[in-house]
Amino acid sequence: MKPPAAAAEFLKQNGWNNARISPVAGDASFRRYFRVQDGDRKAILMDAPPPHEDPKPFIAIAEYLTGSGFAAPEILARNLDQGLVLLEDFGDQRMREHLDVHPEDEDAIYRRVIHLLRELHQAPPAALPAYDEAQYLREVNLLTEYYCPAQQLDVDTEGFETIWRRILAPVIAAQNPPVTVMRDYHAENIMLLDDGRMGLLDFQDALMGHPAYDLVSMLQDARRDVADDLEENMLAYYLADHDEKAAEIFRSHYAILGAQRNTKIIGIFTRLCVRDGKERYLDFLPRMWRLLEKDLRHPALAPIAGWFDDNIPDEVRNRPISVTKAAP
The missing domain is CATH 3.90.1200.10 (Aminoglycoside phosphotransferase (APH), C-terminal lobe)
Known part of the structure; x- marks a missing residue:
């Protein structure tokens, strides 16, 4: 599973230009997920490509949940036109x-x-x-x-x-x-x-x-x-x-x-x-x-x-x- 073509520039613009990108398990939708690692920093890149996916509802609910005291991923960066969202990495302990x-x-x-x-x-x-x-x-x-x-x-x-x-x-x-x-x-x-x-x-x-x-x-x-x-x-x-x-x-x-x-x-x-x-x-x-x-x-x-x-x-x-x- 290869990252989207726009991922490298998106990460560079948001301070992750030296990061390594590797795929992580996804779900049943068109969304794809990648782990981004730069030294000790880690994040998750969500690829929610339009028109199949719209990341805005995810962002809105994440902000509602964190605002209400629950643990949803922090939104670190976004480009809604490209359907790219950089998220807090919750690790692998499901x-x-x-x-x-x-x-x-x-x-x-x-x-x-x-x-x-x-x-x-x-x-x-x-x-x-x-x-x-x-x-x-x-x-x-x-x-x-x-x-x-x-x-x-x-x-x-x-x-x-x-x-x-x-x-x-x-x-x-x-x-x-x-x-x-x-x-x-x-x-x-x-x-x-x-x-x-x-x-x-x-x-x-x-x-x-x-x-x-x-x-x-x-x-x-x-x-x-x-x-x-x-x-x-x-x-x-x-x-x-x-x-x-x-x-x-x-x-x-x-x-x-x-x-x-x-x-x-x-x-x-x-x-x-x-x-x-x-x-x-x-x-x-x-x-x-x-x-x-x-x-x-x-x-x-x-x-x-x-x-x-x-x-x-x-x-x-x-x-x-x-x-x-x-x-x-």
């Missing part, structure tokens, strides 16, 4: 890899990330668009737009959307007042910093929405198995200050948003394969179906569970996607 090596730390670290969410939800939300019905529906419709064609399924798309409108209504009503929802809050986006804080990454798609969304994103992680008892213990920890009735309602919304998110991710991971050629994302689909099926067992989701049973039976869910026959 929550995911740390727990792979130190599973005995799992309970303590998950408690910390849930506590961080509780603090974020008590802070005034960022000035962002709402996570509204239209956005929720666009996301769940990725299943019928990509996964179902990839499995050669003719499904009831109108009924699918109608049911989701009804199920999501109480969740949307409860988003008042809203909280900041980072939308990709999981173990691969949490950095364990040397000063003991938890560094936050990949929040550029943040919206104002329901507090259960980031909670379910962490506890029903698309990329890491989270045991049922750990999920329950952390959910109970988050709800420690809720009375019984409020906790029951929240758990219902948690299941709904879990099903919404997991439905969306099945669609996204299929799209990454059939549209972008990233077949490795199909490896996550068995986990996503397990998570979705767990959420669908909640009584609040009975109508959409019935739709899935009628339109995507078990034998299809367990059937590998044939990439050569997938939708374009």
Whole structure:
């Protein structure tokens, strides 16, 4: 992975003209990341090339988070026309890899990330668009737009959307007042910093929405198995200050948003394969179906569970996607 052509001049203009540049792991988007090192100084270069990417939302949320007392990367330099942003380097100690090596730390670290969410939800939300019905529906419709064609399924798309409108209504009503929802809050986006804080990454798609969304994103992680008892213990920890009735309602919304998110991710991971050629994302689909099926067992989701049973039976869910026959 080579740095963008404009990187050398951008770094020179900002005092890093002798720096070495090396690639670091990226994400599922068009963004790319490079480590920049000049002696003892280190930084991360984000390449967010227009028109595919716009770094302004990332910068705005980073500044909101740091202004609210949370650990987001400091913005060291920017050139928005070129899509180049120089960021504080949070190192390589990700929550995911740390727990792979130190599973005995799992309970303590998950408690910390849930506590961080509780603090974020008590802070005034960022000035962002709402996570509204239209956005929720666009996301769940990725299943019928990509996964179902990839499995050669003719499904009831109108009924699918109608049911989701009804199920999501109480969740949307409860988003008042809203909280900041980072939308990709999981173990691969949490950095364990040397000063003991938890560094936050990949929040550029943040919206104002329901507090259960980031909670379910962490506890029903698309990329890491989270045991049922750990999920329950952390959910109970988050709800420690809720009375019984409020906790029951929240758990219902948690299941709904879990099903919404997991439905969306099945669609996204299929799209990454059939549209972008990233077949490795199909490896996550068995986990996503397990998570979705767990959420669908909640009584609040009975109508959409019935739709899935009628339109995507078990034998299809367990059937590998044939990439050569997938939708374009």
